[in-house]
Amino acid sequence: MNKEEKLIKKIYSENVLKEWKRLIKDPFHRLEFDTTLKFLKKYLLKKGTILDAGGGPGRYSIELAKLGYNVILLDYVPENLELAKIKLKKEKVQHKIKNIIEGSITDLSNFKSESFDAVLCLGGPLSHVHPNKKRKKAVKELIRVAKKSAPIFISVMGKFGTISRFHKWIDEIKDTPHFRKFYVKGDDYQWHGGKAYAHFFEVDELKSLFANKVKFLENVGLEGLASPCQKEINKMAKKEPKAWKNWLEMHNKTCTNKEVAEFSLHFLIIGRKK
């Protein structure tokens, strides 16, 4: 385990409840959750076994189990998996969870090739893998364990969407070498208040990791054009229901536009294993 991996493990083990609440805490965060679920439903087969890799405390695993899928949940952080066990039981779907495994997306040797009807790596686990060589290996592993023709869903933190939220991190922009490293390479060593590493992707960079083993299907901006304006979006959603309804309609129509995905705080790439 390298230094970056140790720090990431520490950060997530200290933020388990925060992570559990993250995707449903307000309308802005629900954009990521609801948009991802919409595209999972669009491409998943009616039934089968799904690997939720880097699945954290299991938000997506629970939803998929409720939809009738068999799920294997894998995450780096045991504290996340402990919470997942409690939540799965509470939702009465533990029988659909075939295994809960502490492990890394960079080494899926627990699983045989072509094991899963779909493979998920959602909400940015790949953004925490360092260096680039390991990210390539992780994607190779995610592809290896997918069955032929299975859909593969990977969502990450986007570079341009993050830059568009500049008002949140003026001090980091003032730090010239740090900011340059961020906007040129996508590398951020001050993620989570200076405590950990994250890699912020461009769309083509993530797509290129699929190489020639996966047919590209779609890129999706998960927060889309709402990305820079979290506070204002939450205000509109709470106080202006008509405007929010129209915004959601626009979001659903524009989120697959490449520029919108590029501009999004998180974006999702969907492919099908050849």
Ligand SMILES: C[S@@+](CC[C@H](N)C(=O)[O-])C[C@H]1O[C@@H](n2cnc3c(N)ncnc32)[C@H](O)[C@@H]1O
């Ligand atoms: C932002 S959370 C996303 C969790 C979940 N997929 C979701 O979308 O709600 C990122 C997750 O990636 C996990 N993670 C980070 N690096 C990982 C690695 N190398 N292998 C597996 N999981 C990893 C963390 O433990 C954390 O649960």
